[in-house]
Amino acid sequence: MSVDKEIEVRFKIFRFNPKIEFAPSWQEYKVKVNRSTTVLDALLKIKEEQDPTLAIRYSCRQAVCGSCGMMINDKQMLACFTRVLELGSDVIKVAPLKNYRIIKDLVTDFNELFQKEKQVKPYIIRHDLEELLSPTGTYKQTEDELLRYIQFADCIECGMCNSACPVSATDPLYLGPMILNRAYRFISDPRDLGFEQRLKVIDSEHGCWRCHFAASCSAVCPKGVDPAKAIQLLRRALVKKAILGISSSKKVELIPMEHIKGKLELPRGWR
């Protein structure tokens, strides 16, 4: 098929404005698509040409920002990363991600998710404040050490894994695969010293032990992150700590570098 050849496809779209409507409904639109049209392109075409009231969230259009996750034909997918014709279906069903509060139509509320993320301190924690403020070198990291966490660092926070997780569906306090993967990404980073600080949250009743390891999360991840594996590795780290007293925080060597010497200007209130 040439790229330009257009085919008419039916879109069945979930519509709901909880502020003024009592129950959701489905609305149908017909859109002409070609081989390169993504679901996001089609939705934007509907918005531009047929129904400007349709609410969608997106930003990068290239599977980087994680904004456009939605249920496409009942599966969690990025709208900007899914071509309409590759779905091989005459009717494309589009709905908001499951397991989230709906703001409007296809836009879901990630606020609770990001609040949970804050609890696991998703950043590198170090205690050598002087070195951080006036760097004299760089922290040594071997290739092996990098490979241990790089896969988990690829997460774009699209929240689709949480949407596919059966435990997140029943237990609203469960941290969920996205957050647990974030926690493991930093715990397994050799520069991080915050393992103990994160324990209270990840080793709680609603932390990583609630995972059933069905791996639905990894199956829908558009970046191949494999959060289910991160959770299993996190459990190993927790058992090592609880039973053998071995912490996952490691000592990292500082390689002195003359040329990066200098004082960092930090915002007020940081000290």
Next chain:
Amino acid sequence: MKESKRMFLHYISGIIILVTGFIHLIANNLPDIGTIIHESALYPVNLIMLLSALTYHMLNGVRVILIELIPGRCAAKAITWIMFLVGIALYIYGLQVFLNLFWPVE
């Protein structure tokens, strides 16, 4: 107790159930080895270990299911305590049955 310790015990008790359950089955179904086991201290010790592991494994499993189904941090604490108390009661009852069985009071 931390959740990791509770779950570690859950896995360990699962393994103990497999081993002691196997010994229990052999003791009751293979006449030759069964008689030797029955006449040794292994039989009551094995049964008490099976009872301990089963009580823990079963009630911790129920606790995990309930925590998932009943949201709320306070609910999780309450469920843990209730299961703990039910566990103690069941264990005492089971031990008393075994004591009566193996060392009956005349």
